[in-house]
Amino acid sequence: MRFHLQLVAETTDGHGEPRTVASFERSDALSIDTLGLSLDEAKSMLAAVQLVVTDTQAHVEASRQRACPCCGNARQLTDRRTIKVRTLFGKMSVPNPRYRRCECEFPGLAAPLVSILPERVTPELLELEAKWASLMAYGVTVKLLRDVLPIDIATNAQTVRNDVLGVAKRLESELGPEKFFFASGCQGDLDAMPLPDPPITVGIDGGYIRDRTDRPNNFEVIVGKSVPEEGTVRRFGFVSCFQMPSVLQLQTTFGTFA
Numbered sequence: 001m002r003f004h005l006q007l008v009a010e011t012t013d014g015h016g017e018p019r020t021v022a023s024f025e026r027s028d029a030l031s032i033d034t035l036g037l038s039l040d041e042a043k044s045m046l047a048a049v050q051l052v053v054t055d056t057q058a059h060v061e062a063s064r065q066r067a068c069p070c071c072g073n074a075r076q077l078t079d080r081r082t083i084k085v086r087t088l089f090g091k092m093s094v095p096n097p098r099y100r101r102c103e104c105e106f107p108g109l110a111a112p113l114v115s116i117l118p119e120r121v122t123p124e125l126l127e128l129e130a131k132w133a134s135l136m137a138y139g140v141t142v143k144l145l146r147d148v149l150p151i152d153i154a155t156n157a158q159t160v161r162n163d164v165l166g167v168a169k170r171l172e173s174e175l176g177p178e179k180f181f182f183a184s185g186c187q188g189d190l191d192a193m194p195l196p197d198p199p200i201t202v203g204i205d206g207g208y209i210r211d212r213t214d215r216p217n218n219f220e221v222i223v224g225k226s227v228p229e230e231g232t233v234r235r236f237g238f239v240s241c242f243q244m245p246s247v248l249q250l251q252t253t254f255g256t257f258a
């Protein structure tokens with residue numbers, strides 16, 4: 001038997017023709033390894049659907065933007081270019097037609113899609129890259145992304161690193177300027193404040209420990225030592241997540257040791 005996946009774009013201009021975006025075959029004899037879709041087939045379908053959807057969206061937006069924003073007349077098409085946008089489902093060549101500006105605008109060429117899509121990576125892809133790269137190495141993140149999604153073949157560890165650093169810079173900029181001095185008031189108010197405690201040096205490290213009773217099970221332990229300038233040294237340990245053999249339990253345990 002043969003299956004065809006067809007997609008119909010329904011826009012304000014009406015229904016488009018059904019487009020076959022993917023096809024696959026199956027033997028009439030059912031077996032467990034041919035039941036349903038394979039991962040490769042699913043990835044190919046996602047990429048094919050993404051191509052049709054992004055192409056349709058860009059064409060509709062480009063034709064809408066062709067009208068002069070001042071008088072509404074259709075502007076002259078000078079050339080058809082594309083811009084590359086990385087998505088969760090592949091790197092898309094998004095149509096980017098350029099129009100000659102109308103007489104009532106300032107002279108030159110207009111490329112509306114460039115203004116509408118100033119970034120070349122979708123937020124969902126950035127979010128997934130940042131989330132996974134916070135848990136594992138950049139190279140492993142790329143491998144995992146490739147395993148489950150039809151991401152761009154040229155994506156590598158450096159690509160993910162650059163994307164994650166970009167996300168980090170954006171988050172950092174949203175925090176605003178760093179505050180170095182938190183006390184406020186006149187000198188009299190500052191003089192009336194209690195003296196701060198002596199400095200404390202804190203060292204923290206962590207690692208994974210194998211469960212003694214359930215060998216394949218690991219849990220993370222974070223330990224540390226605080227060394228005040230005066231007084232006794234204290235040690236502490238922290239287990240943020242522990243998976244029981246049969247039931248997933250999330251628990252937080254914090255202990256201090258002399």
Ligand SMILES: [Zn+2]
Binds near residue numbers: 071072
């Ligand atoms: Zn005009």
